[in-house]
Each structure stands twice: as structure tokens, then as C-alpha cells.
Amino acid sequence: MAIRVGRFAIVEGDVREHGPWLIEQARDGDPRVVQLIVLVEPVDERSAEFCEDVAGAVADLFVSEELSLTGGLVRAMRRAHMNLAEWNRRSLREHRVAVGVTCVVLRDGEATIAQAGPGLVYLVGQDGTRRVTTAGEPAASPLGSDGEITPQFIAARTDETSILLLSSFAETEAGPSAIGRVLNSHRDRLLGDLFLQVRNVADVHAVFIADVPAEAEPADIGSVESVEDAPSDLMPPPPEPIPYPEEPQVRVTVVPSVESETSMSRRRRLPSLRRERVAGASPPLPWRWLAAGLLAIITVVAAVIFVPPLLEEDSVARLDARLAEAGELLTNAGETSDIGEQRELLNGALRQLEEARSVDAEDPRIAELQRVIQGRLDEVNGVIEIDDIETVVRFEGVVTHPLTPDALAVGARRLWVMDSALGRVLATDPAGIFVVEEAFRAGQRYGGVAAATPIAIAWDAMAERLLVLDEERSLFAVELGEDPVALRLRDADELGSVDALAVHAGSLYVLDAEGGEVWRYLPTGTGFDSERTALLGTASFDGARGLHVGGDLLVLGAEGVHRFEGSREGVAQLQGIDRVLNAPVGLAADSDTIFIADRGGNRIVVGHPGGAFLRQYTHPDFTDLRGTALASDGEVLYVLTGLGILSFEPTE
Incomplete structure (x- = not known):
């Protein structure tokens, strides 16, 4: 026997074999694990953009653990939940999100299923069909909700049970009876029949797992539109349903078999071979039976x-x-x-x-x-799947936790990572020769100034130093091998917000999204103790968090990139891209290329300052993107994720 995994997805009306809310991965070092399958479902529309990110994070966390199957699943799901909950704590109430997660691990002919939050699992076996949800159970709490999550677990033998994972809103749209009929289809055509029932739903993910003979040839299923239309010799007898009382609050229910309904519909289409009996009439002669x-x-x-x-x-x-x-x-x-x-x-x-x-x-x-x-x-x-990518550093086992990497800078042969969890800045060697060092930490005093949690960093190429601004609006200069030095930043407390820093030709630029402005500070002997200059004259940014200054100003907002020539905004950027940015988190650029880390899209998007979209880089490790930085020669792009730092050479 061999396990066959089939799937399809409908994403914003487009049909795909693989959808963004589904991840399949194997655990390294454990050859018995055939496959890990993670399916994520949003609880509302605004949560949809986070599903792909969460699915990738759960898969990566699971395969990196050396725990038991259930222990690894619980830890992976809870760590993803903690990250999402942290996002919610730092967001306005109307921006908070939550998702449901269903995981299946296949090993040695057994499927281990874990659920937390919304999601549907159907188990189809000889004893009937079970519909499994978390409704009414402690596991109903989704990832990102308040408090702890408690996944529920189910085990099934794949040689006895087929498994269908389905987005729950597909059942809502198509109706439970339609899904019930589909579950009685032959395994070779079940997904095809399911697609016919849900093809009008805008967003659906479905995965079907079945154990099939290794040498089995698929049956000639013919062309049918429903179970009722299927010839009986092409359809295996459906399993008998298990009788059960109707209790809407139970977590596991049984979908009634449609055998009787199907049989009746077939009989109705056959011509009657018997006359109706009339009261008092004698029975027909035997030759009529013949x-x-x-x-x-x-x-x-x-x-x-x-x-x-x-x-x-x-x-x-x-x-x-x-x-x-x-x-x-x-x-x-x-x-x-x-x-x-x-x-x-x-x-x-x-x-x-x-x-x-x-x-x-x-x-x-x-x-x-x-x-x-x-x-x-x-x-x-413009999709380019990266073949040659390097892991510069993997945080697990190297950096003390908790760790929330939020920004990345490159300079002085080091990569600098801002960690908001412990209020520190870490330095690591791109060549992997030196260990990760702690260069700055909240709570320490530098030059008589108490450091607070850093909120923005930028590399000053002329002075060969990293500038760090903390949440108390104190500015520090960090040089390799030296203690941080406090610098003057005039009237920093008058800024509406500090969302990003940039340094160009020795001047410091501060992105103030709340004030709709980018401020320039000229350097002085003690830092930036000069009158600041407004460069834009009040602009409007939605969720701005990235800034690059070269010949022009580039501002990264929630909806995309804004390019300013002086105080005037230039042409729209990324013209011709296939799908809009989804939670962009990092910006890097040189004279003719713009790189954006698109967290929700699991990709690095590339554009030209003239406005054209150029291409997009993808890789399975582009999950939980946090930032990006470009080497000074423009030859290497560094990518910050929640798990570590990657690098590759961007090519056309």
C-alpha cells in the first residue's frame, strides 16, 4: 500500500493545485515521517493574509524540534500562537487576527491529527464517516486568541481510514448534504466531485489522504455530474452509517450515508415492470412473471x-x-x-x-x-524560484530566547539584528566565522544614559557605525568592539512617531508616519543637535515602517512603496505586479532596484524606481519574513526571518 495525497485550492476565484494556506513538509532526521501537512483557516477576512505565514511557521517549528509527534505539534502550534498573540497585543483591536490550524503527521501507516480553532476533518472508513471539529471543545480557541491554546488529537490508521481536510466555509457554502454525497465517491474521483460542489466558493483548500495499492490502476470513472448519476458498477458500496442521536453541540458527528437516497433515485429512473394491483383482482399468472x-x-x-x-x-x-x-x-x-x-x-x-x-x-x-x-x-x-540560498545564521540554539527579530542592517562586515523581545541589538558575521554578539541591551547605561528597548536602527556608512533609537527617543552609536555612545538628537520628543531611520551622506532621516513627514537632521559634533528639516510637507502613510534615502526618498507603507522626488510623490510603484503586497516588512534599495520583503506573500518583490514591477523571488524558507538588507556592493541580499538570516545573489 502507498499513501496518496491529493489537493486543490481556489484562491480568490483562481483554481490552483497548491494554495497559500497549505504547507507540506518532512521532518529532517526522522525517515519514518512520510509527511507533515498543515492547513490554516482564518476566523475572519482580515486574518486571511496571515494564514500562509502561520502555516509556514508551524511547519518549520515542527520539523526543527526533536520531540515526539504530539509534543512537537503542541510546541509548534503554541509558539506560532505566541507570535500571533504578540502581534495582536501590539496592534489596535480592529487589526487583531486569529486563525485555526489543522495538522496531520503521517508515519508508519498512522495519521496523527491535531486541531486548534476552526477547521474540518472527515474520516471515512468501513464504519461510516466522522465529521470532526473543535466546536464546543477547549481546542476551539484559535491561534492568536487570548490565553493558551489546547490542541485536540485524533489518531487513525491510513489503511482503514481516508482523511479529508476542508476549509469549513466550503461546507457552509455548499451545504452539509452535498459534502456528505461527495464523501461516498470513489477515492479516485472524490476531489473531482468535491470541486464541482465548491467551485463557486472564492477561497477553498481541500486535501484528501488515502492509502492505495502500490500498483493500483485508477478506475475508469466516466463523466458524471453527481453521485446519483454514477453507474453502480463504477461506484464502491458506501459504508453503512452509524446511528446516532441528533445533538448539535457534539464535536464529532456522523454524516449519514446517502446509499438509500441514491438507490431510490436509481429505481425511479428504471421503467416499471409490474402493473398496479387492483383491489379484489386475482394475482397475475406465472407466465407474466416469466x-x-x-x-x-x-x-x-x-x-x-x-x-x-x-x-x-x-x-x-x-x-x-x-x-x-x-x-x-x-x-x-x-x-x-x-x-x-x-x-x-x-x-x-x-x-x-x-x-x-x-x-x-x-x-x-x-x-x-x-x-x-x-x-x-x-x-x-516574474516568479523566480531561488535555487542557491545560504543560511547565514539560525537563531535556534545560538541566540537566547525569547527573540523577536524586527529589523536588519548591514555594515562593518556585520549583520545587525534588532530584537524587541529582550530589547537588544545583535551582531553576527555574514561569513559565519564569528559568533553572534550582543552589541546593545535595554537597561544598560551608556555614557550616563539608560538605554530602553530599541525601536529603529540604521547603518551610517560615512561614520562606520550603527545608529540605534530607543523607545525613550534616546539615540546611540554602536561601533564594533566598542561600548555604545549616547548621541544628541534635538527635540526628539516632539516627533509624532518614529517608524524608521535612514542615513545618507552623514545626515539622519526619521520617518514620522503619525506626522506624515520625513525629517532630516544634519550631523554635528555631538550627534544630530541641529534643527530638523521637513522634507515632504505632510503626507499620508498607512502603516509606514520602512525608509530608504538615496537620490530620492522611498517610504514603505502597508499598501506598497511611495517614491518622493523632493516633496512631490512620483509615479505609482510596482506597476504590473500580479498581486498586491501583503504585510510588507522590509525595504532595501540601490540606484536602480527596490527590494521589498512581503511577509504575507512569502516573497521578495523587486521593482524599478521608475515604477515598473520587475520580478519576485520565492523560496520555501521565506516564511515569517521580518526584514531585508542589501550589501554595500549590491551583490548579496540578506533576508531576516523569525528563524534566522538567509542570503542569496539576486539575478534577473
Whole structure:
């Protein structure tokens, strides 16, 4: 037997094989673990952008632990919960988020399932179908909620039970009875039938796990639109339902079998072979029974001879039509120069392939055509999957915890990390020769000034020092191998907010999002004891947290990048990007390239200061992005995550 994992996703109406809320990963050093599957579900619309981030974090935390399966799952989910709860504590009430998480670990023919918060699991076995949720249980508390989370666990043998993970709002939209009918489908077509039921839902993730014979050939499932339409010889008998009382508050319920409903619908379509009895009439003679039996035999023989070829012919026609439509859309995409139109046509082609897969999931033409279409779509979207990436440092086991890395700077052959959890600044060697050092810590006194938790850092290339501003608006200079020195920053307490720092040509620039301004301080002998100059004349920034100063000003906000030429905002940035930034957290740039760490999108987005979107880099390790920094020569880009620092050479 072999475990088969199938999945599909609908993301904002677009059909995909892999969705952003689903992560599959293996634990290093434990060859018995076949697979870890993490599916995340938002509790509301504003939480959706965090699902991909949380899924990646839970997976990474689990595979990095050397605990038991349940212990590793609990710790990974609770640490992700703590990170999300910390985000909520630092956010306004209307910006707080929460998500549900469902994890499945497959090992030695056994599935260990963990749930916290919203999410649906269906267990399909010989004894019936179980619908498992956390409703009414302590595990109902989602990640990001107040207090601790308590995941619930279920174990199942994969040789006895098939498992379906499904976004719960898919059941809400399609209806429980529709999902119940789908669960009685043959395993080779279950996902196809499910897709037909939920294809009008804007956002859905589904994963089906089944144990199949290693040499099994998929059944010829024909072309059917529902369980009722399926020929009986193509459908395995559904499991008998387990009787149970209706108790809406219970966590685990049983979806009733639709065998009787299906059988009745089939009988209704058959012609009646018996006359209605009239009261007082004598029973029919035996020869009538013989005639009826002969007619039944003739009908069955005719059905055996003619019906399967007709169904097969219809199935082939439907499959060929979907493939032809996908090919035509691909051709049309190659004939237009409009990027937006190309995307629309290529996404339409992928939807046609999903329709084709619901007819015959094993047809090799589908996979080949999808490879071509997806490759073309990646080209249109500028997607570059990084092959050569290095781990500069992994925080686990190297840096004392708790740790909340919030910003990254590069200079003096060091990478500088601002940690808001313990109020410190760490320095590490990009070459990995020297250990991680603590260069600044809240609570210490430097030059007679008590240091508080740092809120912004920036590298001063001319003076070869790191500038650190703390939450008390005290400014410090940190040089390698020296104690920090307190600097003067005139009237710092008059700033509306301090959201980011930048240094250019010796001058200090402060992003004041609350005041809608960027302030410039000229250097003096004791720091920046000069009158500050307003550069923008009151601008509007939503969630601004990044600043770069070169020839122009670049400000990173929640909705994207703003470029200012003097006090005037220039053209819109990232024109032509396939999807808008989702919680950007880091900004780096040189004269002709802008790099943005898009936390919600798990990607590094690249644009040109002239406004054009250029490309986007992706990698499985781009989870929980926190910041980015560019080497002084522009040859290496450093990426800060919640787990460590990565580096790669950006290429076109």
C-alpha cells in the first residue's frame, strides 16, 4: 500500500493545485515521517493574509524540534500562537487576527491529527464517516486568541481510514448534504466531485489522504455530474452509517450515508415492470412473471452492452473539450502583449484543466499542459524560484530566547539584528566565522544614559557605525568592539512617531508616519543637535515602517512603496505586479532596484524606481519574513526571518 495525497485550492476565484494556506513538509532526521501537512483557516477576512505565514511557521517549528509527534505539534502550534498573540497585543483591536490550524503527521501507516480553532476533518472508513471539529471543545480557541491554546488529537490508521481536510466555509457554502454525497465517491474521483460542489466558493483548500495499492490502476470513472448519476458498477458500496442521536453541540458527528437516497433515485429512473394491483383482482399468472423476468434480462444485457460505451464516449468528449479549451486559452495568451490579459487567460486555462481533472485525474495530458501553462504564468508574473540560498545564521540554539527579530542592517562586515523581545541589538558575521554578539541591551547605561528597548536602527556608512533609537527617543552609536555612545538628537520628543531611520551622506532621516513627514537632521559634533528639516510637507502613510534615502526618498507603507522626488510623490510603484503586497516588512534599495520583503506573500518583490514591477523571488524558507538588507556592493541580499538570516545573489 502507498499513501496518496491529493489537493486543490481556489484562491480568490483562481483554481490552483497548491494554495497559500497549505504547507507540506518532512521532518529532517526522522525517515519514518512520510509527511507533515498543515492547513490554516482564518476566523475572519482580515486574518486571511496571515494564514500562509502561520502555516509556514508551524511547519518549520515542527520539523526543527526533536520531540515526539504530539509534543512537537503542541510546541509548534503554541509558539506560532505566541507570535500571533504578540502581534495582536501590539496592534489596535480592529487589526487583531486569529486563525485555526489543522495538522496531520503521517508515519508508519498512522495519521496523527491535531486541531486548534476552526477547521474540518472527515474520516471515512468501513464504519461510516466522522465529521470532526473543535466546536464546543477547549481546542476551539484559535491561534492568536487570548490565553493558551489546547490542541485536540485524533489518531487513525491510513489503511482503514481516508482523511479529508476542508476549509469549513466550503461546507457552509455548499451545504452539509452535498459534502456528505461527495464523501461516498470513489477515492479516485472524490476531489473531482468535491470541486464541482465548491467551485463557486472564492477561497477553498481541500486535501484528501488515502492509502492505495502500490500498483493500483485508477478506475475508469466516466463523466458524471453527481453521485446519483454514477453507474453502480463504477461506484464502491458506501459504508453503512452509524446511528446516532441528533445533538448539535457534539464535536464529532456522523454524516449519514446517502446509499438509500441514491438507490431510490436509481429505481425511479428504471421503467416499471409490474402493473398496479387492483383491489379484489386475482394475482397475475406465472407466465407474466416469466415475461417480466425475460424483459428484465433483456434490459440488463442492453445496458451492459450499450451504456458503458456511451458513458465512456461522453467522458472522452468532455475531457477533450476541456483540454482543447485550455490549449486555446494558452494560445490566446501568447498572442496578446497586455500582461493583465495574459494572466486572465492563463488562469482561465488552469480552471479548464481542473474541470478536465474532475473527469479523468490520471490523463497524462493534464499534467503536461499544466506544466506549460504554469511555467508561462510564472514568466508573466516574474516568479523566480531561488535555487542557491545560504543560511547565514539560525537563531535556534545560538541566540537566547525569547527573540523577536524586527529589523536588519548591514555594515562593518556585520549583520545587525534588532530584537524587541529582550530589547537588544545583535551582531553576527555574514561569513559565519564569528559568533553572534550582543552589541546593545535595554537597561544598560551608556555614557550616563539608560538605554530602553530599541525601536529603529540604521547603518551610517560615512561614520562606520550603527545608529540605534530607543523607545525613550534616546539615540546611540554602536561601533564594533566598542561600548555604545549616547548621541544628541534635538527635540526628539516632539516627533509624532518614529517608524524608521535612514542615513545618507552623514545626515539622519526619521520617518514620522503619525506626522506624515520625513525629517532630516544634519550631523554635528555631538550627534544630530541641529534643527530638523521637513522634507515632504505632510503626507499620508498607512502603516509606514520602512525608509530608504538615496537620490530620492522611498517610504514603505502597508499598501506598497511611495517614491518622493523632493516633496512631490512620483509615479505609482510596482506597476504590473500580479498581486498586491501583503504585510510588507522590509525595504532595501540601490540606484536602480527596490527590494521589498512581503511577509504575507512569502516573497521578495523587486521593482524599478521608475515604477515598473520587475520580478519576485520565492523560496520555501521565506516564511515569517521580518526584514531585508542589501550589501554595500549590491551583490548579496540578506533576508531576516523569525528563524534566522538567509542570503542569496539576486539575478534577473
